[in-house]
Amino acid sequence: MGTVSTSGLRKAFGDVQALDGVTLEIPDGSFFVVLGPSGAGKTTTLRAIAGLERLDAGTVHLDGRDATHDTPAARDLAMVFQSYALYPRRTAYENIASPLRARRMPSDEIATAVERVAGLLHIERLLKRRPAQMSGGEMQRVALARALVRRPRAFLMDEPLTNLDLKLRVEMRTELTRIHRSLGGTFVYVTNDQVEALSMADQIAVLRDGQVQQVGTPSEVYQRPANQWVAGFVGSPRISLLSCKASGDRLVGSEGWSLPRPRWSTAEDGRPLLLGLRAEDLSLEQRGAAQLPGEIYGLEPLGDRTLVDVKVGSEMLKVKARATIGGTLGEKLQVTVDLDRAHLFDADTGLAVPRTREMS
Protein backbone atom coordinates (compact mmCIF):
# COMPACT_ATOMS: atom_id res chain seq x y z
CA MET A 1 0.00 0.00 0.00
CA GLY A 2 1.08 3.59 -0.50
CA THR A 3 -1.72 6.00 0.36
CA VAL A 4 -0.53 9.44 1.45
CA SER A 5 -2.87 12.04 2.87
CA THR A 6 -2.25 15.41 4.39
CA SER A 7 -4.79 17.50 6.23
CA GLY A 8 -4.58 21.22 6.94
CA LEU A 9 -0.77 21.47 6.77
CA ARG A 10 0.43 24.84 8.00
CA LYS A 11 3.99 26.09 8.17
CA ALA A 12 5.35 29.62 8.48
CA PHE A 13 8.96 30.71 8.03
CA GLY A 14 9.03 34.11 9.77
CA ASP A 15 6.53 36.27 7.85
CA VAL A 16 6.17 33.80 5.00
CA GLN A 17 3.20 31.45 5.23
CA ALA A 18 4.76 28.63 3.18
CA LEU A 19 1.84 26.22 3.77
CA ASP A 20 -1.59 27.63 4.43
CA GLY A 21 -3.82 24.62 4.99
CA VAL A 22 -2.64 22.02 2.47
CA THR A 23 -4.99 19.03 2.27
CA LEU A 24 -4.19 16.29 -0.24
CA GLU A 25 -5.47 12.74 -0.80
CA ILE A 26 -2.88 10.80 -2.77
CA PRO A 27 -4.22 7.41 -3.86
CA ASP A 28 -2.11 4.27 -3.71
CA GLY A 29 -0.27 3.65 -6.97
CA SER A 30 -0.92 7.08 -8.46
CA PHE A 31 1.47 9.43 -10.21
CA PHE A 32 0.51 12.53 -8.26
CA VAL A 33 2.04 15.85 -9.32
CA VAL A 34 2.19 18.93 -7.10
CA LEU A 35 2.41 21.83 -9.55
CA GLY A 36 2.98 25.47 -8.76
CA PRO A 37 5.25 28.47 -9.35
CA SER A 38 8.43 29.12 -7.41
CA GLY A 39 7.70 29.77 -3.73
CA ALA A 40 4.26 28.10 -3.82
CA GLY A 41 5.20 25.66 -1.04
CA LYS A 42 5.80 22.51 -3.12
CA THR A 43 9.11 21.50 -1.53
CA THR A 44 7.78 22.30 1.94
CA THR A 45 4.77 20.04 1.27
CA LEU A 46 7.05 17.20 0.19
CA ARG A 47 9.35 17.72 3.17
CA ALA A 48 6.33 17.71 5.49
CA ILE A 49 5.23 14.35 4.04
CA ALA A 50 8.78 13.03 4.46
CA GLY A 51 8.93 14.19 8.09
CA LEU A 52 11.71 16.69 7.44
CA GLU A 53 9.71 19.77 8.45
CA ARG A 54 8.31 20.65 11.85
CA LEU A 55 4.71 21.71 11.16
CA ASP A 56 2.73 24.48 12.87
CA ALA A 57 -0.48 22.52 12.32
CA GLY A 58 -1.92 19.65 10.32
CA THR A 59 -1.51 15.92 10.02
CA VAL A 60 0.10 13.41 7.68
CA HIS A 61 -1.46 9.96 7.32
CA LEU A 62 0.34 7.10 5.58
CA ASP A 63 -1.83 4.14 4.63
CA GLY A 64 -4.54 5.51 6.88
CA ARG A 65 -2.35 5.69 9.97
CA ASP A 66 -1.37 8.98 11.65
CA ALA A 67 2.36 9.41 10.90
CA THR A 68 2.59 13.10 11.83
CA HIS A 69 5.05 12.45 14.62
CA ASP A 70 6.95 9.55 13.02
CA THR A 71 10.64 9.97 12.21
CA PRO A 72 11.56 10.19 8.50
CA ALA A 73 12.99 6.64 8.62
CA ALA A 74 9.84 5.18 10.19
CA ARG A 75 7.74 6.61 7.34
CA ASP A 76 9.45 4.38 4.78
CA LEU A 77 9.47 6.89 1.93
CA ALA A 78 12.20 7.36 -0.71
CA MET A 79 13.05 10.92 -1.72
CA VAL A 80 14.80 12.15 -4.88
CA PHE A 81 16.02 15.73 -4.84
CA GLN A 82 16.84 18.21 -7.57
CA SER A 83 20.51 17.92 -6.61
CA TYR A 84 21.60 14.34 -7.11
CA ALA A 85 23.31 13.96 -3.72
CA LEU A 86 25.37 10.94 -4.83
CA TYR A 87 28.35 9.74 -2.83
CA PRO A 88 31.27 11.07 -4.91
CA ARG A 89 33.77 8.35 -4.04
CA ARG A 90 31.43 5.46 -4.70
CA THR A 91 30.62 3.88 -8.03
CA ALA A 92 27.12 4.07 -9.48
CA TYR A 93 26.58 0.46 -8.38
CA GLU A 94 27.57 1.27 -4.79
CA ASN A 95 25.44 4.40 -4.78
CA ILE A 96 22.38 2.49 -5.97
CA ALA A 97 23.06 -0.37 -3.56
CA SER A 98 23.51 1.90 -0.52
CA PRO A 99 19.86 1.98 0.69
CA LEU A 100 19.74 -1.84 0.50
CA ARG A 101 23.09 -2.22 2.29
CA ALA A 102 21.77 0.05 5.03
CA ARG A 103 18.91 -2.44 5.42
CA ARG A 104 21.38 -5.34 5.52
CA MET A 105 20.04 -7.11 2.47
CA PRO A 106 22.20 -10.11 1.39
CA SER A 107 24.63 -9.14 -1.38
CA ASP A 108 23.26 -11.54 -4.01
CA GLU A 109 19.79 -10.04 -3.56
CA ILE A 110 21.32 -6.57 -3.75
CA ALA A 111 23.01 -7.48 -7.05
CA THR A 112 19.72 -8.68 -8.51
CA ALA A 113 17.85 -5.55 -7.38
CA VAL A 114 20.54 -3.16 -8.69
CA GLU A 115 20.68 -4.91 -12.06
CA ARG A 116 16.93 -4.80 -12.38
CA VAL A 117 16.65 -1.06 -11.70
CA ALA A 118 19.74 -0.32 -13.83
CA GLY A 119 17.96 -2.10 -16.69
CA LEU A 120 14.82 -0.03 -16.16
CA LEU A 121 16.83 3.21 -16.35
CA HIS A 122 19.20 2.02 -19.11
CA ILE A 123 22.33 2.66 -17.03
CA GLU A 124 23.88 -0.82 -17.00
CA ARG A 125 27.06 0.49 -18.64
CA LEU A 126 27.54 3.16 -15.96
CA LEU A 127 27.58 0.89 -12.92
CA LYS A 128 31.36 0.89 -12.48
CA ARG A 129 31.76 4.65 -12.88
CA ARG A 130 32.02 7.26 -10.16
CA PRO A 131 29.94 10.49 -10.29
CA ALA A 132 32.89 12.53 -11.65
CA GLN A 133 32.94 10.24 -14.71
CA MET A 134 29.27 10.80 -15.55
CA SER A 135 27.26 13.58 -17.21
CA GLY A 136 24.54 15.42 -15.29
CA GLY A 137 21.84 13.38 -16.98
CA GLU A 138 23.61 10.14 -16.12
CA MET A 139 23.99 11.18 -12.47
CA GLN A 140 20.30 12.04 -12.38
CA ARG A 141 19.44 8.55 -13.61
CA VAL A 142 21.69 7.00 -10.98
CA ALA A 143 20.02 9.12 -8.28
CA LEU A 144 16.61 7.96 -9.51
CA ALA A 145 17.81 4.36 -9.56
CA ARG A 146 19.00 4.69 -5.97
CA ALA A 147 15.49 5.77 -4.94
CA LEU A 148 13.72 3.20 -7.10
CA VAL A 149 15.81 0.21 -6.00
CA ARG A 150 13.81 -0.10 -2.81
CA ARG A 151 10.10 -0.72 -2.49
CA PRO A 152 9.18 2.04 -0.08
CA ARG A 153 5.64 3.06 0.74
CA ALA A 154 5.92 5.97 -1.74
CA PHE A 155 8.50 7.84 -3.82
CA LEU A 156 8.79 11.59 -3.24
CA MET A 157 10.45 13.46 -6.11
CA ASP A 158 11.40 17.13 -5.97
CA GLU A 159 11.90 18.49 -9.51
CA PRO A 160 14.22 15.61 -10.38
CA LEU A 161 14.50 16.58 -14.06
CA THR A 162 15.29 20.27 -13.60
CA ASN A 163 19.02 19.97 -14.18
CA LEU A 164 18.69 18.10 -17.45
CA ASP A 165 18.80 19.68 -20.89
CA LEU A 166 15.50 19.93 -22.74
CA LYS A 167 15.96 16.85 -24.93
CA LEU A 168 16.89 14.61 -22.01
CA ARG A 169 14.10 16.05 -19.90
CA VAL A 170 11.54 15.15 -22.55
CA GLU A 171 12.99 11.62 -22.81
CA MET A 172 13.00 11.18 -19.05
CA ARG A 173 9.34 12.19 -18.79
CA THR A 174 8.43 9.21 -20.94
CA GLU A 175 10.86 6.99 -19.05
CA LEU A 176 9.46 7.96 -15.67
CA THR A 177 5.86 7.28 -16.68
CA ARG A 178 6.98 3.93 -18.10
CA ILE A 179 8.87 3.12 -14.87
CA HIS A 180 5.88 4.13 -12.79
CA ARG A 181 3.69 1.79 -14.79
CA SER A 182 6.09 -1.11 -14.46
CA LEU A 183 6.89 -0.59 -10.75
CA GLY A 184 3.36 0.34 -9.74
CA GLY A 185 4.25 2.42 -6.64
CA THR A 186 2.90 5.79 -5.47
CA PHE A 187 4.85 8.71 -6.96
CA VAL A 188 4.52 12.19 -5.46
CA TYR A 189 6.26 14.48 -7.92
CA VAL A 190 6.88 18.21 -7.48
CA THR A 191 7.40 20.52 -10.44
CA ASN A 192 6.87 24.08 -11.62
CA ASP A 193 6.69 22.89 -15.22
CA GLN A 194 3.09 22.56 -16.36
CA VAL A 195 4.03 20.50 -19.43
CA GLU A 196 5.76 17.99 -17.18
CA ALA A 197 2.65 17.87 -14.97
CA LEU A 198 0.19 17.50 -17.85
CA SER A 199 2.24 14.82 -19.57
CA MET A 200 3.04 12.61 -16.56
CA ALA A 201 0.36 12.95 -13.89
CA ASP A 202 -2.67 10.85 -13.09
CA GLN A 203 -3.69 13.65 -10.74
CA ILE A 204 -2.40 17.20 -10.37
CA ALA A 205 -2.67 19.42 -7.29
CA VAL A 206 -2.11 23.05 -8.24
CA LEU A 207 -0.53 25.02 -5.42
CA ARG A 208 -0.24 28.78 -5.01
CA ASP A 209 0.93 30.71 -1.94
CA GLY A 210 0.67 27.60 0.21
CA GLN A 211 -2.94 26.90 -0.80
CA VAL A 212 -4.31 24.18 -3.04
CA GLN A 213 -6.17 25.80 -5.92
CA GLN A 214 -7.44 22.66 -7.60
CA VAL A 215 -6.92 18.91 -7.66
CA GLY A 216 -7.84 16.94 -10.76
CA THR A 217 -6.72 14.92 -13.73
CA PRO A 218 -4.58 16.77 -16.29
CA SER A 219 -7.60 17.21 -18.56
CA GLU A 220 -9.79 18.49 -15.71
CA VAL A 221 -7.18 21.05 -14.72
CA TYR A 222 -6.64 22.12 -18.33
CA GLN A 223 -10.21 22.00 -19.58
CA ARG A 224 -12.06 22.93 -16.40
CA PRO A 225 -9.72 25.24 -14.45
CA ALA A 226 -11.30 26.07 -11.08
CA ASN A 227 -10.30 29.70 -11.30
CA GLN A 228 -8.70 32.34 -13.46
CA TRP A 229 -5.29 31.85 -11.86
CA VAL A 230 -5.15 28.11 -12.65
CA ALA A 231 -6.36 28.86 -16.19
CA GLY A 232 -3.46 31.28 -16.62
CA PHE A 233 -0.83 29.06 -15.01
CA VAL A 234 -1.65 25.86 -16.90
CA GLY A 235 -1.44 25.99 -20.68
CA SER A 236 0.95 27.50 -23.16
CA PRO A 237 0.48 29.95 -24.77
CA ARG A 238 -1.31 31.53 -21.87
CA ILE A 239 -5.12 31.68 -22.03
CA SER A 240 -6.49 35.03 -23.26
CA LEU A 241 -8.98 36.84 -21.02
CA LEU A 242 -11.51 39.40 -22.24
CA SER A 243 -13.73 41.42 -19.91
CA CYS A 244 -17.45 41.16 -20.54
CA LYS A 245 -20.93 40.81 -19.05
CA ALA A 246 -23.83 38.49 -19.78
CA SER A 247 -26.89 40.23 -21.12
CA GLY A 248 -29.89 38.10 -22.10
CA ASP A 249 -28.73 35.67 -24.78
CA ARG A 250 -25.51 37.61 -25.51
CA LEU A 251 -22.11 38.14 -23.95
CA VAL A 252 -21.19 41.77 -24.34
CA GLY A 253 -17.52 42.75 -24.22
CA SER A 254 -16.21 45.88 -22.53
CA GLU A 255 -14.49 46.58 -25.86
CA GLY A 256 -17.81 46.73 -27.70
CA TRP A 257 -17.99 43.20 -29.18
CA SER A 258 -20.87 40.80 -28.66
CA LEU A 259 -21.06 36.98 -28.89
CA PRO A 260 -23.90 34.51 -28.41
CA ARG A 261 -24.04 33.56 -24.75
CA PRO A 262 -22.53 30.06 -24.34
CA ARG A 263 -25.26 27.44 -23.84
CA TRP A 264 -23.53 26.11 -20.74
CA SER A 265 -23.18 29.43 -18.93
CA THR A 266 -25.02 30.03 -15.67
CA ALA A 267 -23.65 33.58 -15.27
CA GLU A 268 -25.96 36.15 -13.81
CA ASP A 269 -26.80 39.08 -16.11
CA GLY A 270 -24.74 42.21 -15.53
CA ARG A 271 -22.07 40.60 -13.37
CA PRO A 272 -18.48 41.45 -14.46
CA LEU A 273 -16.95 38.39 -16.13
CA LEU A 274 -13.78 37.34 -17.88
CA LEU A 275 -14.12 35.23 -21.02
CA GLY A 276 -11.18 32.81 -21.16
CA LEU A 277 -10.15 31.61 -24.62
CA ARG A 278 -7.29 29.22 -25.33
CA ALA A 279 -5.27 29.74 -28.50
CA GLU A 280 -6.34 26.40 -29.99
CA ASP A 281 -10.03 27.21 -29.51
CA LEU A 282 -9.75 30.27 -31.72
CA SER A 283 -9.44 30.29 -35.47
CA LEU A 284 -8.92 32.78 -38.26
CA GLU A 285 -11.11 30.73 -40.59
CA GLN A 286 -14.57 32.20 -41.04
CA ARG A 287 -17.15 29.78 -39.73
CA GLY A 288 -20.05 29.96 -37.29
CA ALA A 289 -21.80 32.84 -35.62
CA ALA A 290 -19.33 33.44 -32.82
CA GLN A 291 -16.84 35.92 -34.16
CA LEU A 292 -14.79 38.70 -32.62
CA PRO A 293 -13.52 41.67 -34.64
CA GLY A 294 -9.85 42.49 -34.24
CA GLU A 295 -6.62 43.42 -35.97
CA ILE A 296 -3.32 41.59 -36.30
CA TYR A 297 -0.82 42.88 -33.77
CA GLY A 298 1.92 40.25 -34.05
CA LEU A 299 2.81 37.07 -35.93
CA GLU A 300 5.01 34.39 -34.38
CA PRO A 301 5.86 31.56 -36.79
CA LEU A 302 6.60 28.33 -34.87
CA GLY A 303 7.29 25.98 -37.78
CA ASP A 304 4.23 23.77 -37.70
CA ARG A 305 1.89 26.67 -36.94
CA THR A 306 1.83 30.42 -36.38
CA LEU A 307 0.76 32.17 -33.21
CA VAL A 308 -1.12 35.33 -34.06
CA ASP A 309 -1.66 38.15 -31.58
CA VAL A 310 -4.96 39.81 -32.36
CA LYS A 311 -5.92 43.09 -30.74
CA VAL A 312 -9.57 43.35 -29.75
CA GLY A 313 -9.93 46.97 -28.67
CA SER A 314 -7.31 47.35 -25.95
CA GLU A 315 -7.30 43.60 -25.12
CA MET A 316 -5.26 40.85 -26.76
CA LEU A 317 -6.06 37.37 -28.05
CA LYS A 318 -3.54 34.67 -28.92
CA VAL A 319 -4.70 32.52 -31.81
CA LYS A 320 -3.09 29.27 -32.97
CA ALA A 321 -3.28 29.48 -36.77
CA ARG A 322 -2.01 27.45 -39.72
CA ALA A 323 1.69 27.90 -40.54
CA THR A 324 0.69 29.14 -44.00
CA ILE A 325 -1.44 31.97 -42.66
CA GLY A 326 -1.06 35.16 -44.68
CA GLY A 327 -1.67 38.49 -43.03
CA THR A 328 0.08 41.70 -42.23
CA LEU A 329 0.35 43.71 -39.07
CA GLY A 330 -2.63 46.02 -38.63
CA GLU A 331 -4.86 43.95 -40.93
CA LYS A 332 -8.48 43.79 -39.76
CA LEU A 333 -10.05 40.35 -39.39
CA GLN A 334 -12.62 38.23 -37.55
CA VAL A 335 -11.61 35.60 -35.01
CA THR A 336 -13.91 32.57 -34.76
CA VAL A 337 -14.53 31.40 -31.18
CA ASP A 338 -15.40 27.84 -30.16
CA LEU A 339 -17.83 28.81 -27.41
CA ASP A 340 -18.36 25.26 -26.16
CA ARG A 341 -14.68 25.22 -25.19
CA ALA A 342 -14.56 28.76 -23.78
CA HIS A 343 -14.28 29.56 -20.06
CA LEU A 344 -16.03 32.18 -17.96
CA PHE A 345 -14.68 33.52 -14.69
CA ASP A 346 -16.25 35.87 -12.19
CA ALA A 347 -14.10 39.01 -12.52
CA ASP A 348 -14.38 39.79 -8.80
CA THR A 349 -13.67 36.39 -7.26
CA GLY A 350 -11.72 34.82 -10.15
CA LEU A 351 -13.76 31.63 -9.73
CA ALA A 352 -14.99 29.70 -12.75
CA VAL A 353 -18.68 30.29 -13.50
CA PRO A 354 -20.41 26.93 -12.96
CA ARG A 355 -21.55 25.12 -16.10
CA THR A 356 -25.02 23.72 -16.56
CA ARG A 357 -25.02 20.01 -15.84
CA GLU A 358 -25.66 18.74 -19.37
CA MET A 359 -22.64 20.65 -20.70
CA SER A 360 -20.21 19.86 -17.90
Ligand SMILES: Nc1ncnc2c1ncn2[C@@H]1O[C@H](COP(=O)(O)OP(=O)(O)OP(=O)(O)O)[C@@H](O)[C@H]1O
Ligand atom coordinates in the same frame (compact mmCIF):
# COMPACT_ATOMS: atom_id res chain seq x y z
N1 LIG B 1 14.03 27.08 5.54
C1 LIG B 1 13.36 28.17 5.15
N2 LIG B 1 13.53 29.35 5.74
C2 LIG B 1 12.84 30.46 5.36
N3 LIG B 1 11.94 30.47 4.36
C3 LIG B 1 11.72 29.32 3.71
C4 LIG B 1 12.42 28.10 4.06
N4 LIG B 1 11.99 27.12 3.23
C5 LIG B 1 11.08 27.68 2.42
N5 LIG B 1 10.91 28.99 2.69
C6 LIG B 1 9.97 29.92 2.03
O1 LIG B 1 8.70 29.30 1.99
C7 LIG B 1 8.06 29.51 0.73
C8 LIG B 1 7.76 28.18 0.09
O2 LIG B 1 8.99 27.55 -0.24
P1 LIG B 1 9.10 26.17 -1.03
O3 LIG B 1 10.54 25.85 -1.17
O4 LIG B 1 8.22 25.17 -0.41
O5 LIG B 1 8.49 26.60 -2.44
P2 LIG B 1 8.52 25.81 -3.81
O6 LIG B 1 7.15 25.87 -4.33
O7 LIG B 1 9.14 24.47 -3.62
O8 LIG B 1 9.46 26.72 -4.69
P3 LIG B 1 10.62 26.33 -5.78
O9 LIG B 1 9.88 25.86 -7.00
O10 LIG B 1 11.29 27.65 -6.00
O11 LIG B 1 11.47 25.27 -5.16
C9 LIG B 1 9.01 30.38 -0.08
O12 LIG B 1 8.59 31.71 0.04
C10 LIG B 1 10.35 30.16 0.59
O13 LIG B 1 11.16 31.29 0.44
